[in-house]
Amino acid sequence: MSFVWDLARFGARPALLTATGELSYRDLDRWAGELSDQLAGQRRFLVLRGSNTAPTIAAYIGALRAGHAVLIAPPDKPTVWLDEADIVVNGDEIEIRRADGPHLLHPELALLLSTSGSTGAEKLVRLSWRNIEANAESVAQYLEITDTDRAVTTLPMHYCYGLSVIHSYLARGASLLLTDASITAPGFWDAAREHRVTSFAGVPHTFELLDQVGFEALDLPDLRYVTQAGGRMAPERVRAVAALGRRKGWRLYVMYGQTEATARMAYLPPELAELHPGSVGIAIPGGSFRIDPLPDWPGTDGAGELVYSGPNVMLGYAERPADLALGRTVDELRTGDVARLTDAGLVEIVGRRGRFLKLFGLRIDLQRVEEMLADGGYLAGCVGDDQSLQIAVVGADPDEVRRLAAHATGLPGHTVVVRTVPELPRLDSGKIDYPSLRRAFAAAEPAPPVDPADLRALYTRILDRPDATDNDTFVSLGGDSLSYIEMTLRLEQALGTIPPNWHTTPIRDLRASAAPPRLSGWRSRIRRIETSVALRALAIILIVGDHIGVFDLSGSAHALLAVVGFNLARFSLATTDRMARVRRLGSTIARITAITIPVFVVISACYPQYSLGGLLSSHDIIPPEPFSPERAEWQYWFIVALLYIQLFLLGLIAIPWVHRHSLAHPFGLPMTLVAVGLVARYQLLPGVTFPRQAEVFWLVAIGWAVAGARNVRERLVISVVVAVGMWGALDNHPMDVRATLLVLTLVWVPWLPSTRFLNRVAGVIAASTLATYLVHWQVLPVMQDHRLGNPVVTIVACLVVGALYFRLAEWVIARTVAWWRDLPVDATAMPTAPRAAAASETSGADIH
Known part of the structure; x- marks a missing residue:
């Protein structure tokens, strides 16, 4: 990593910009050298509490110069790896935890980043000196970073995307405006304008927040480009942001990467953003892609698992301290993403192998459900189990979201559980925190069993008819033979005994027919089924x-x-x-x-x-x-x-x-x-x-x-x-x-x-x-x-x-019904109206 030792060559140029002044490359080089001397000695496993401050960046560079294997951890969150650390650095504080018997480290190991992300399991990505150098140079090359550029740190340092910005800018002698403040914080954009910021990086959530600050009306005369990664942004939003940049004189770079590839694998050239907003573009300089077929993947459009090769591919994972001694265990990165090549030769991500549910024989792509809801104007996060699709949605009618999701997936409406939340839980990277969502749904009280006094709710769930009233009947609400079978079983549980001709009986009359409590013993297990x-x-x-x-x-x-x-x-x-x-x-x-x-x-x-x-x-x-x-x-x-x-x-x-x-x-x-x-x-x-x-x-x-x-x-x-x-x-x-x-x-x-x-x-x-x-x-x-x-x-x-x-x-x-009624359910559109009666009438069983 030549830029780590070669900072002084940029002399008096400003390296770090803070609220209290500027730090030149010469001064940053001197400060990092002093910290390197303090940390000199046998190579150790060092945990650095990362924050976007000058002392932390100086300590990071100093630790790398001293030859340690550095894990950058969040400054205020626990990590199971902290107990394994030989050295812990937090700001100006250096704590030696293991003076004797430090961990055995592989000679190529330089950096460790957490990839717990949305999976919940904290394992580390092992990155080499060459990984970091190659990715920094590649990103600096396609972004055309020069020593006159200035980026504001809109992402945390312990997140690979945020660290990649630091690497690529230091490699070109550019400047970093350091802040841990949110882009919605008062004064953030005043500081960006004052320091003549030329770029900033964002994840999809960042661009949602930009709407709150009136970004379109902000005066940022020095802004040269904006980068987006950290998850898929809706094509309409990509097109809108790119068009805004065209009008304002800056460019949008849509990028794709993973921690396992030292942050970046692909980028979409800015001139293609409006034409191909659903694509992640082409491989970064020095990298290449191939698509391995997936026999079980639906469709015949050439989609398969995306596999990346390049000098920035990690050494492998570390799941236990002994793994820190391992050398290279992977030569290419199987991304887990499902992709295809467009007619223009661009990579388009169409799904994720790991985020699927299997319900009623249907393969439910949770990422695609989120994208379709987003296309319909709903901000949502999806999880689930083998019983239901679970959706947390911000500020929306849960019944409407449930109907749209059921319609798009083909699932029965009562298997889609929707809860309204004030905001989605997020990781420091801005990505949705799916483990927290799963825990929230697991901890939530289950829906109370339907009792005779709540039959209308039962009809609403089974028939997907929130407009049901006590005067309605099963037939008047569009019931058919599939829902008839399901309703028979549910009513038998709710009422005890189902009266004859219940399907033409108003709900209020069914409520009055509820049977007394069942007998105990073996007789309590007896049920009835319609002939x-x-x-x-x-x-x-x-x-x-x-x-x-x-x-x-x-x-x-x-x-x-x-x-x-x-x-x-x-x-x-x-x-x-x-x-x-x-x-x-x-x-x-x-x-x-x-x-x-x-x-x-x-x-x-x-x-x-x-x-x-x-x-x-x-x-x-x-x-x-x-x-x-x-x-x-x-x-x-x-x-x-x-x-x-x-x-x-x-x-x-x-x-x-x-x-x-x-x-x-x-x-x-x-x-x-x-x-x-x-x-x-x-x-x-x-x-x-x-x-x-x-x-x-x-x-x-x-x-x-x-x-x-x-x-x-x-x-x-x-x-x-x-x-x-x-x-x-x-x-x-x-x-x-x-x-x-x-x-x-x-x-x-x-x-x-x-x-x-x-x-x-x-x-x-x-x-x-x-x-x-x-x-x-x-x-x-x-x-x-x-x-x-x-x-x-x-x-x-x-x-x-x-x-x-x-x-x-x-x-x-x-x-097909959705398409026929001009209610698209693919990744580019989402139905915005309840199911029509015609669709309800065709949603039943095969033969009446």
């Missing part, structure tokens, strides 16, 4: 088991169609407004299509036994080309039937007189449709061959009739029709008793006994029924090919893959 939910879960398990040969239980899919009709009637048709019915049915069809088509496209492209035309027709509407017995499109007959039947119902309900009759005759109209469906079921029209979709339509109509039945007589009629209609429904069974029994259970038994655990499992399985049906045909051969054909393992694998695909589809659908 339609249980049947959905049971049916898909039986379907998968039948297809792998574990059960010989054909007919479960037929029973599932009745459940479809039952839930269609209760949700999509549970309104007296015709267009609302049409919109809800249209949303359901769009949802089925969005989940189904990607699978159909992939398998038709990858497997010769499938064609897209054959899949969409299931051998009925559009004959597949070419057709042969080996073709396997028949496997998906259920999906295609589901789609076409709902399209038919959409067209039917759109007819005004049909809509009116369905309201006037909630049982009679669906039973009429059952009769029409049975004509197709039995192929009763001479010369007409009905497709499979028409053959099973009567089952969906039966489900609709079950929802409309009001007395025992009507249920008896349904039961007789079901028994007759199921006779010979399957080619290999003269009468499928099993399917009949499943449908009759739906007719006569509204609830089934269960446990809390079974309720949760059944809820997950039921919600992903359609996705499981879609993917299980492809999971089965994979399990067989890898000799993993254990029946239980295979069924579980199909259910798990189905649930994961369902969550992925949910994520994609949420973003």
